[in-house]
Amino acid sequence: MKRNRKEQILSILAENLRGILERETPDMETLEEIRLREEQPLGIRQGGRERLLEHRVTGAELRETLEYISGYSLYAYENEMRQGFLTVEGGHRVGIAGKIIPQDGAVKNFQYISSVNIRISHEIPGCADRLFPAVLEEGKLCHTLIISPPGRGKTTLLRDMVRQISDGNRWVQGQNVGVVDERSEIGGCFQGVPQNRLGSRTDILDNCPKAEGMMMLIRAMAPRVVAVDEVGTKQDLEALGYAMHCGATLLATVHGTSLEEIRAKPLFSSLVKGQEFGRYIVLDARGATGKIEGIYDRQGEPVCI
Numbered sequence: 018m019k020r021n022r023k024e025q026i027l028s029i030l031a032e033n034l035r036g037i038l039e040r041e042t043p044d045m046e047t048l049e050e051i052r053l054r055e056e057q058p059l060g061i062r063q064g065g066r067e068r069l070l071e072h073r074v075t076g077a078e079l080r081e082t083l084e085y086i087s088g089y090s091l092y093a094y095e096n097e098m099r100q101g102f103l104t105v106e107g108g109h110r111v112g113i114a115g116k117i118i119p120q121d122g123a124v125k126n127f128q129y130i131s132s133v134n135i136r137i138s139h140e141i142p143g144c145a146d147r148l149f150p151a152v153l154e155e156g157k158l159c160h161t162l163i164i165s166p167p168g169r170g171k172t173t174l175l176r177d178m179v180r181q182i183s184d185g186n187r188w189v190q191g192q193n194v195g196v197v198d199e200r201s202e203i204g205g206c207f208q209g210v211p212q213n214r215l216g217s218r219t220d221i222l223d224n225c226p227k228a229e230g231m232m233m234l235i236r237a238m239a240p241r242v243v244a245v246d247e248v249g250t251k252q253d254l255e256a257l258g259y260a261m262h263c264g265a266t267l268l269a270t271v272h273g274t275s276l277e278e279i280r281a282k283p284l285f286s287s288l289v290k291g292q293e294f295g296r297y298i299v300l301d302a303r304g305a306t307g308k309i310e311g312i313y314d315r316q317g318e319p320v321c322i
Contacts, residue, residue, distance in 0.1 A: 022046070025107035026137065031081035034059065037072050051135040055079050065306060083130060086111055097224065099124045100200070108138035108205015108212030138205045140213055144170075144307060145177040149188040151312045151322040152296045158182070158189060158242065159295030159315075160261060163270040164279055169300045170307030171270040172202050172246055176213055178268055179203070179244050183216020195240030195265075196221040197230030203246055228252035235263050244268040254284055261293060274302045276313055296320065 020028070023045045027035045030051075042048055042063060050067075052060035055076050058069040086105060087094050097103050101124075103111045112134040118125045152161050161178075165171035185191030198204050198221055204211035206223040215221065220238050222230040227245050234240055243265045248257060249272070261267055273279045276297050280289045288294060292315035301308040312320040 020106070022107060022137070025105070025109065026051070026135065029082065029085045029105055029109075029111075029135070031078040031085070034072075034074070034078055034082065037070065041070055048137050049139075050137065053079055053082060053133040053135075055131045079130070079133065082133060086133075095126055097201075098127055100224075102200065104201040104205060104207055106207050106212065108201075108207065110136045110138070110200070110202060110205070112136065138202075138213065139173060140176065141173055141307070142177060142180070142214070145174055145181060147322055148174075148178065148298065148309075148312070149181070149186065151320045152298075153188060154295060158266045160267045160293060161269075161296045161298060162279070162294045163268075163298045163300070164273040164276065165270065165300035166274055166302045167272060168306070169302065171300060174298070174300070174307060175244060175246060175268060175270055176203050176215065179219060179242075180214050180216045182242055183218040191216070191218055192241040193239065194219045194242045194244060195231075195234035195238050197225055197227050197234065197243070197245045198223050199225060199227050199230070200246065203244065228256040231256040231260050235260055235265060240265055242266045242268060246270050247272065249284070251284060254288065257288070258293070267294075275299060275310075276317055280317075292316065 042061060047064045050062035053074045056073055059072045059074050060067060060069050083091065086103060094103050101112060105111060113127060113130050114132040115130040116128045118128050152159050163171045163175060179194050179196060182189055183191060183194045194216065196203055196215060196219060201223055204215055204221045204223060205213045211221055222233060227248060231243055234243060243260050248269050257267055257269065271279060276299060279285050295315050297313040299310045301310040312322060314320050
């Protein structure tokens with residue numbers, strides 16, 4: 018039986034930290050992050066606000082937490098740790114920092130872990146409802162780029178778009194969706210199984226580089242729609258172009274605060290000027306998380322919703 022979010026989070030914390038968290042955050046549904054830094058105050062982010070508690074995290078508490086996170090075997094998570102994070106039950110992502118072991122210019126593993134950041138996975142079914150009339154042209158889904166600063170809800174929005182397109186809704190018929198989830202944030206896979214709802218027609222490549230994953234999906238799974246989070250490299254953009262010209266509709270996100278900022282970035286300028294994306298969704302950098310600042314067409318003109 019799947020445990021609820023509170024049980025999932027408390028189960029990976031050191032016993033002493035569980036009691037502190039329950040006292041300090043009785044409403045855990047709005048909890049966004051828990052930060053453990055050795056010999057520093059326990060930090061939490063809730064409702065968009067960060068707070069440092071009086072309790073200082075001890076080395077023993079940090080090690081106990083890591084044992085629970087890894088099921089007493091950090092070695093089993095060596096491949097994930099090279100990327101600086103682990104994914105646990107519920108799709109919650111655990112970022113780690115400390116002293117690394119380098120090898121040939123890359124990260125081989127961690128020698129010491131001194132910081133842990135638990136990012137709580139949140140699903141908001143229906144948060145993309147109002148977007149669908151605006152991202153369709155003549156009944157067809159447009160290539161769509163979601164622009165947002167970090168932590169403003171772009172992945173949550175993308176996830177709900179994937180779910181609704183996969184299952185079908187009043188605006189679109191259900192269709193095959195391929196997701197490349199390089200950081201395990203869209204599906205939040207745990208032991209290979211998505212913990213977040215992505216729909217009945219969705220195939221996912223977890224922990225897979227975006228550029229390589231997009232090519233694999235197009236060649237092997239024939240998706241009608243391909244979704245990726247946080248594109249930003251030349252290889253990512255080349256793979257996006259390949260997928261677009263192979264007939265798949267692209268849903269992607271990128272860090273930014275405005276369409277003008279994205280247009281000015283050398284890597285994205287050709288895609289924007291070439292009007293490859295039919296829609297741009299810009300999330301508000303200052304308002305509530307997930308608030309839409311505007312939706313724009315391929316010419317950069319506002320689209321009414």
